[in-house]
Amino acid sequence: MPERLQQYSSSQGSGHGDAANSLAVPPAADGQVGRGCQYPTPAASSARDRQAPRAASSARGGLSLTARVVIGMLSVMGAGTAMAQNAADDGMVQVPAGPFTLGSEGKAIDEDAAEKPVQTLELPAFRIDRNEVTTAQYCQFLNAAGKEQDAQGRACLGPARMLPIAKADGAWRPLPGREAFPMTGLTWYGAAAYAAWAGKRLPSEAEWEKAARGPDARKFPWGNTLDASKMRFGQDNIGPVGEKPEGASPCGCLDMAGNAWEWTRSAFRPYPYVATDGREDPALTERRVARGGSWTGEPHIAHASYRFRPDPTAAYPFLGFRCAKGVE
Numbered sequence: 001m002p003e004r005l006q007q008y009s010s011s012q013g014s015g016h017g018d019a020a021n022s023l024a025v026p027p028a029a030d031g032q033v034g035r036g037c038q039y040p041t042p043a044a045s046s047a048r049d050r051q052a053p054r055a056a057s058s059a060r061g062g063l064s065l066t067a068r069v070v071i072g073m074l075s076v077m078g079a080g081t082a083m084a085q086n087a088a089d090d091g092m093v094q095v096p097a098g099p100f101t102l103g104s105e106g107k108a109i110d111e112d113a114a115e116k117p118v119q120t121l122e123l124p125a126f127r128i129d130r131n132e133v134t135t136a137q138y139c140q141f142l143n144a145a146g147k148e149q150d151a152q153g154r155a156c157l158g159p160a161r162m163l164p165i166a167k168a169d170g171a172w173r174p175l176p177g178r179e180a181f182p183m184t185g186l187t188w189y190g191a192a193a194y195a196a197w198a199g200k201r202l203p204s205e206a207e208w209e210k211a212a213r214g215p216d217a218r219k220f221p222w223g224n225t226l227d228a229s230k231m232r233f234g235q236d237n238i239g240p241v242g243e244k245p246e247g248a249s250p251c252g253c254l255d256m257a258g259n260a261w262e263w264t265r266s267a268f269r270p271y272p273y274v275a276t277d278g279r280e281d282p283a284l285t286e287r288r289v290a291r292g293g294s295w296t297g298e299p300h301i302a303h304a305s306y307r308f309r310p311d312p313t314a315a316y317p318f319l320g321f322r323c324a325k326g327v328e
Contacts, residue, residue, distance in 0.1 A: 091129060102120075102305070111305070121273065131254050134180050162184075162317040182238070182255070186321075188263050188312035202264055204275065208291045208292075212291070221253070221304065231258030241259065261292055261294045287312070
């Protein structure tokens with residue numbers, strides 16, 4: 001590991017170096033964020049589109065009563081379909097199936113030997129949270145669960161002093177002003193327990209990296225050059241999720257560099273990455289991989305292939321998570 005990274009890793013005490021999902025991604029002018037991930041924009045509604053309902057209304061003026069009833073029923077059905085489509089947008093983005101580049105050559109000052117060798121992997125399509133899980137969302141989970149341990153009795157949270165939430169009158173609440181901050185200070189078990197409660201799971205480190213880098217093997221979610229203006233970085237500069245749209249990944253994920261490190265499902269094992277070699281087993285007690293950098297430490301290791309590897313029982317004020325799920 002480069003000397004600068006070793007110094008940073010030691011300062012964090014792990015020995016290895018160092019979230020609201022319903023927020024929309026402000027799209028580019030053409031309604032597209034990266035390749036293959038399109039989002040509608042207000043500009044898509046032209047003056048002609050806005051005048052269409054009025055024209056249709058005028059045309060219906062000469063229709064029979066039966067025809068008007070049928071049209072009305074179809075309109076209601078169409079509205080219901082639109083509502084169902086909106087409901088399906090649960091704050092997740094879909095990452096299409098296909099190949100991508102995993103890892104780095106481990107030669108640059110900001111790269112680590114654990115990132116090599118470079119691989120081309122093929123993954124099936126999956127969905128991943130657009131934003132990191134927030135304190136408000138995590139409090140919903142804790143209050144529903146009624147306990148701070150997972151099903152096996154393992155602690156979900158770290159010490160109270162590092163938490164962005166607090167318990168009062170029997171209920172967990174975000175600290176004032178931190179409702180949209182990423183949930184940090186939780187163990188890997190706490191992240192996995194929330195994901196299961198939400199009907200999701202933690203992403204594998206391969207899924208996380210694909211969502212961050214896209215199909216063109218970029219180094220950072222936005223491109224190949226470090227740009228601190230596109231990420232939350234700096235002492236005590238952690239903040240609400242989703243406020244750096246200029247730092248979006250090719251598929252529209254936000255804060256995949258900076259703000260908070262993110263737990264993944266994967267155990268830390270040497271590359272080559274092989275999903276079936278046991279590293280994705282949730283029962284393992286080995287170190288787990290976290291990705292994405294945070295508001296503290298060196299910004300260079302926020303590049304998408306860096307592999308932070310904390311113990312699953314560890315909890316830090318700079319370590320959070322987001323969830324994923326398969327495509328049905």
